[in-house]
Amino acid sequence: MAARPLTQEVSAPPLVQQARKALDTVFDPELDEPITDLGFVRSIDVDADRRLTVRLRLPTSFCSPNFAYLMASDAKDALAALPGVEAVTVLLDDHHDSDLINRGLAADADYRGTFGAEAEESLDELRLIFRRKAHTAAMERVLTSLLRQDPALTEEKLHEVVLGDLPDMATTHALLRRRAALGLGVAPSDLVLVDEHGHPWPPDEIPLRLRFARSVRVSIDGNAHFCRGLLRTRYPESAADQSPRAVDATDPTCVPSPSKERVS
């Protein structure tokens, strides 16, 4: 990695804080949450020469290596873009492919360079699949909540709902972010019920598609809870690093676990 010129003001936050903020932008593609909220960031260290070392941890040794690589390399990219960083080392701990992934990251080998024959193409397609799922789930969350709040609103009428009709709350903001990530419109007059290409859902298909969208959301939410719980089981100290899931606060079907799901 090329060294960057020191452009920071004296009052800029310490590098560790900047690094944490940068890592907030790195998402687990499957769980649709930042790795910082999930507790996947084990440690952030900076030495006297402004060299950053970040260690990541995952819920099991058998987390998919492609996802593990994706998060680790996204983390490295996000950290390398910070002004004033001399060098970045990202290490993935306790994974069955830790050695392989850590070597690949250190050498700035890309995905195919890291995994060789096991990887056929880039991870772009995989990333896109999960962006689409995240959008579908975010759309279902806001609309189900809307249906629950307004008994006069029927599923059939949902095709008229535009972004401007949505309440100003976390789930709406989450939907707007997922739309932006897919390159979909975010204007108040834009329809909410659109597919991954921005095409409106045919009104007669709304009940079935909404039903499928719900199963996508159930899947993502369930994985998120399972992975968060497993991480705490594997690394009890990670409980202190996990932030509550933003979407749970507004999801009436989701109740925090009796254990320590919500950590202040």
Place this chain on the structure above:
Amino acid sequence: MNTDLPNVTFQDTVITGTETDMYSKDGENYFIVDAHIALWDARPENQLNIHGKQFIDCFYDYHQNLSPASEKWPYEEYLYQGGERLMKDLFIDGYVDHAIFQPARLGAFYRNGFGQTEEAFALAQRHPDKLTYNHYWDPRFEQAGLDQLRRDAERFQLKGAKLYTAEWHGDSRGYKLDDPWSYRYLEAAQEMGIKNIHIHKGPTIRPLDRDAFDVADVDKVATQFPDMNFVVEHCGLPRLEDFCWIATQEPNVHAGLAVAIPFIHTRPRYFAQIIGELLYWLDENRIQFSSDYALWTPKWLIERFVDFQIPEDMQGEYPPITVAQKKKILGLNAAAMYDIEVPAEYTVAQPAGV
């Protein structure tokens, strides 16, 4: 290492009576088939490498994370149970009437394999009314494996098999059900009357850039082999929606509740969503209970499931579960699939279909 529980006297006679193991609640009798169990050996002396330790540690984390405090096992006991402990946990304590072994070989992780073929098969031979032994195959052994499958099918009288597509083998770290050799094995299995194929959809990672839990290969073989049953264990979690979509279109695709059902304790509302989605997309005849022993013991899972109901405030999205549906899921569906005889007092008016 002594893996037996202290103060327990194991007697064959205790488990042969039908009265002691029947599960009845509120005047309803439930015939229980635990459709996915294992007799594994993950003790250090059987671990081939670090992955063997990581694998059982991962299981143990699942167990610790999702079990009630009273049902948690010490790590040492979790590594290996043995036949007597298995019989006690399932049939004396656990209300199970019949259980089906679904072994994983994991030859790259364990010296003598993870699932203990000889021990489990011997146990099944001693208790044919209580245990069915399913075996495994791996199409990457090509012709030699196919020859072995023919011998295994005859020796074990196989009705079903467990396929662990994420198994490591040489440089390969997984295969797909629609690989050419896999088709040949399925054809041979069909010919030999092995009808019930249980698939663990784990992280099949070759090639790596495909969605690692993709269930598309199940879709293809389910279409290709309409007379066989494909039970997707863990009901496609973490890709419930992809699984449901396939199962809706393929009538011979079933859901195994292994790993999904323990959410009934830690996340009952999430479990309500899973079972609600499955009942919507698949119907009540294609869902099978399993404890995934020894990941979890069946007793508490059965008790909780019989007592379970969709929370009232969620019943707008998911209708309440009926007693008949619970009976089918807990045993009648798997019993029908495996031709296990069910006494009349356990059945429901509408037969469970396969």
